[in-house]
Amino acid sequence: MDLNQSMRLLSSWIAQIGGLGLDLLWRFIHLVVSLWYIVSGIIEAVESYAISLGLNKKYSSINIEKLRCLAVVVDIEEARDVSKVIELLQWLRTIGVKQVGLFDSQGLLKKSKDMILGTVPGSVLSEEIGEKNSSPDQNPLALEFISSSDNKEAVMKAANILLQDYLKSSRPENDKGENFFTETHLNEALRVVGENVHAPDLLLVYGPIRSHLGFPAWRLRYTEIVHMGSLNYMRYGSLLKAIHKFTGVHQNYGT
Amino acid sequence: MNTQEEVGEFTQIFNALMSLMRKFIFKVLCAGPIPNHVSFIMDGNRRFAKKHNLTGLDAGHRAGFISVTYVLQYCKEIGIPYVTLYAFGVDNFKRQPEEVECVMDLMLEKVEYTINQAVSGNLNGVRVFFVGDLTSLNERLRVAAQRLMEVTEENKDLMVVVCVAYSTSHEIVHAVRESCVRKCDGTGDDPVVLQVSDVEECMYTSVVPDPDLVIRTGGGDRLSNFMTWQTSRSLLHSTATLWPELGLWHLVWAILKFQRMQDYLEKKKKLD
Numbered sequence: 068m069d070l071n072q073s074m075r076l077l078s079s080w081i082a083q084i085g086g087l088g089l090d091l092l093w094r095f096i097h098l099v100v101s102l103w104y105i106v107s108g109i110i111e112a113v114e115s116y117a118i119s120l121g122l123n124k125k126y127s128s129i130n131i132e133k134l135r136c137l138a139v140v141v142d143i144e145e146a147r148d149v150s151k152v153i154e155l156l157q158w159l160r161t162i163g164v165k166q167v168g169l170f171d172s173q174g175l176l177k178k179s180k181d182m183i184l185g186t187v188p189g190s191v192l193s194e195e196i197g198e199k200n201s202s203p204d205q206n207p208l209a210l211e212f213i214s215s216s217d218n219k220e221a222v223m224k225a226a227n228i229l230l231q232d233y234l235k236s237s238r239p240e241n242d243k244g245e246n247f248f249t250e251t252h253l254n255e256a257l258r259v260v261g262e263n264v265h266a267p268d269l270l271l272v273y274g275p276i277r278s279h280l281g282f283p284a285w286r287l288r289y290t291e292i293v294h295m296g297s298l299n300y301m302r303y304g305s306l307l308k309a310i311h312k313f314t315g316v317h318q319n320y321g322t
Numbered sequence: 323m324n325t326q327e328e329v330g331e332f333t334q335i336f337n338a339l340m341s342l343m344r345k346f347i348f349k350v351l352c353a354g355p356i357p358n359h360v361s362f363i364m365d366g367n368r369r370f371a372k373k374h375n376l377t378g379l380d381a382g383h384r385a386g387f388i389s390v391t392y393v394l395q396y397c398k399e400i401g402i403p404y405v406t407l408y409a410f411g412v413d414n415f416k417r418q419p420e421e422v423e424c425v426m427d428l429m430l431e432k433v434e435y436t437i438n439q440a441v442s443g444n445l446n447g448v449r450v451f452f453v454g455d456l457t458s459l460n461e462r463l464r465v466a467a468q469r470l471m472e473v474t475e476e477n478k479d480l481m482v483v484v485c486v487a488y489s490t491s492h493e494i495v496h497a498v499r500e501s502c503v504r505k506c507d508g509t510g511d512d513p514v515v516l517q518v519s520d521v522e523e524c525m526y527t528s529v530v531p532d533p534d535l536v537i538r539t540g541g542g543d544r545l546s547n548f549m550t551w552q553t554s555r556s557l558l559h560s561t562a563t564l565w566p567e568l569g570l571w572h573l574v575w576a577i578l579k580f581q582r583m584q585d586y587l588e589k590k591k592k593l594d
Contacts (some may be wrong), residue, residue, distance in 0.1 A: 084352075093353035100329050100578055143593075178432050221552070226498045233502055236516060250491055260471035276583045279545075280590075281554035285492060288547040292558060321413025321546060 115304030126307045130314045131163040137310075138213075138267035140214035140282055142274025145298040146171035149179045155273075156187045156208065158303055162310060163252070166193060166209040169266055172281045174214030184251040193263070205250065217262055218283045257285065266290055269313045271306075273298040289320055328560065334500070344570060348400050351574060354581040357534035359404035360397060361556075363548055365540030371565070379424040381476050385566035387432050394571055396450065404530045405482050408548045410554045412455065412489040417551025426463055429486070433466040434448030440473045453526040454488035455496070483530050489547040501525035526551060535580045537573075539565040555590050557583055 118126050137159065141152065152169065159167055169176045169183075176183070184190050193209035233247045253266050266286045269292070270279060277294035279287060293309045295301065347390070364386060371382030378384075390407065397405050415422060423466040439445050452467040459467070467486070522528060532552040536545070541562040545553065561568070561577045580587075 089350050089353045092350050096468055097578070097582065100582065135430065163466075189359075193485065218554075222498070223516055223518055223521070226521065229498065230502045230514060230516055231506065231523065234506060242503075244499045244503045245535070248495060248497050248502060250478075253495055253498065254509045274587050277558045277560075279550070279553065282556075284550040284576065287545060288491060288551040289544050291543045292545070293543055316543075321411050 069142030072165070077149045084219065096245050111305065112302065115302040115308070120304065126304075126311050129162065129311050131310070133314045134164060134268055134310060135198070136166045136168065136265060136267045137164050138170060138270045138282065140270060140274070141169070141171045141176065141282065141298060142282050143171055143173050145273055146173075146175040148298065149176070149182060149300045151301065152176060152179075153186050155298070155301060155306075156183070156190065159305055160187065160189060160208045162307065164205075164208070164310075165206065166211070168193075168211040168213050168263075170213040170280070170282050172215045174212075174216065175213055177212040179214050211263060212261075213283065215281045218281050218285075221257060221260060221262045221283065222253075222285060224260040225253055225262070228256045228259060229253065253285075269293065269310070271295050273301065273307060274284060289318060291316060325472045329351075335426045340347065340405055344396075347397075347570070347574065350446065351581075352401060352408055355584045356401055357532045357577065357580050358402070359406065359410070359531050359549065360402055360508065360576075361533040361536045361537075362393065362565075363405040363408045363536065363538035363540075363542075363546060363550060363555075364565040365538060365546075367566060369540065370564045370566040379381065379421045380428045382566065383425055383428050387428070389566045389568055392570075393568060393573065394480065394482060396446065396570060397445070400573075400577070403479075403481065405480065406485060406527070406530060406533065406549070408485050408488070408546075410454075410486045410488070411547060412458075412487055412492050413547065415458070415487070426460060430463045430466055433463065433470050437466065437470050437473055445474060445477065447477045449477040449481045450482065451529055452486055453483055453485045453529065454486045456487065481530065485526070485548070488526060489545060490545075490550045494551060497521045497524040503556060504571075525551070534557065535559060535576060537561070537576050539563055539568050539572075555587060557587065 070239075102110075112280060114123075117123055136198075139152075139155065146152065156167065156298060175192065184192065187208065187210075189206065190208045190210050193211040196207065196209045202288060229248055229252055236247065238244075257264050264286065266288055266292050269291045270287070271280065272278065272280070272281065272292060272294045273296070277292065287311070291313055293313070295305060295309060367382035367386040369382070370376075370385055371378075376382065376385070381488065382405050391450060394405060410425065414425075436445070436450065450470050456464050456467065498516075498521055501516055501524045504524070505514050505516060527549065532554075533556045535547060536549070536553055536556050536558050536560070538545075538560045541560065543560055545558070549556075559579055561570055561572055561576075565567075
């Protein structure tokens with residue numbers, strides 16, 4: 068083996084050892100980060116229990132009127148446990164929330180709609196509010212069931228309605244469609260295909276990460292998005308805290 | 323050697339050491355997966371100016387631009403190929419006219435400065451794209467933005483997408499309009515039906531893939547009408563730090579969070 072080959076071999080060994088060293092350091096850093104998350108999770112859990120027990124006076128009264136519409140996004144794996152969703156809805160009703168949109172990407176909660184409506188006292192479909200003049204419950208909890216089909220697919224259906232109207236119209240040559248395709252028109256077309264266009268004020272995400280997971284993009288503009296952790300470990304105190312924090316938010320909507 | 327020279331030499335040594343340390347930190351970070359596309363919602367410039375008693379309507383935004391240069395440098399060193407900056411939203415036009423004019427003038431100043439840097443070869447492989455309703459900008463700024471896009475067209479190391487006069491709702495409406503007009507122009511007797519891909523092709527941000535990580539400064543928990551269509555599988559990271567105060571460690575922390583959740587994010591992408 069000549070000198071060049073030896074040098075190349077040595078460089079290769081050094082690079083491999085260096086790479087291994089960096090990898091170990093990276094894993095060590097992630098171990099420290101995970102420990103940090105465990106500790107902060109414990110602190111959060113203790114705080115949450117204190118809030119649930121009413122030990123923190125700050126959360127004893129919430130201006131719930133500010134929260135007109137709440138949406139809950141549930142990770143698909145966690146949406147399979149409908150009992151947890153039902154428990155969450157019962158908590159929300161206790162707090163005084165009047166309108167909740169439930170979202171999971173694959174529509175599992177939509178499929179369990181009847182069970183949820185039958186189990187959560189005072190719950191009705193949001194589209195039925197106003198249709199029934201006399202509700203047995205004075206303060207019904209209006210529920211809306213949303214999935215990914217209400218996101219891009221719904222916008223496509225609405226866009227195709229606008230497209231058909233555009234095709235049938237007598238438009239000038241070189242028309243760019245500025246009078247046909249506006250926000251107002253798209254809103255109206257979305258209503259025609261049965262979509263709710265109202266934006267929720269607050270979106271609670273139950274799952275491993277803070278992500279809206281495909282909640283209808285058209286409705287998400289200025290919605291506050293809060294990550295609540297796993298549905299399996301949901302806590303009443305954390306829910307109160309998130310809603311309380313929302314009521315203190317001041318939005319300037321870009322101005 | 324006099325004091326000034328000593329201080330200058332010390333500063334050089336200090337900067338060199340900081341640079342070495344930063345490169346080492348990035349080397350460690352790159353042992354794990356790095357996001358392909360990071361978006362920044364740059365909030366907090368005005369509060370920064372108020373906090374530090376800075377005078378001038380654009381004082382906070384000037385400080386914000388300095389932060390932009392550092393963040394882009396860090397992203398390039400880490401090896402992130404795409405970065406999007408939410409610079410000015412459609413709703414921001416509702417601010418006081420003097421403030422809007424001030425911000426537009428500042429943007430023009432910085433774009434012209436960046437053009438000079440690009441022409442001098444100092445931009446180091448950074449390609450700049452401006453997206454949004456550019457017709458609502460004044461002509462000087464629009465022309466300057468176009469020029470900057472042209473002079474950086476050949477750069478390939480880092481693509482920086484600057485969203486100006488942008489909002490998701492505006493983007494969706496624009497994309498629907500464009501795709502419908504295209505469909506009407508280009509078809510014979512075939513039924514005319516729009517698909518998701520037709521609309522996504524016409525979106526302002528179609529030049530970049532969907533973001534993996536969205537970082538919002540200023541403490542807000544909302545997307546403020548920014549890329550809500552493209553962020554279904556994005557990790558949304560929010561920090562209370564104001565944009566001009568965003569530093570190396572905030573970016574490192576956000577990437578560490580991304581790396582922790584990488585398995586879950588990959589699983590979600592495969593489900594799609």
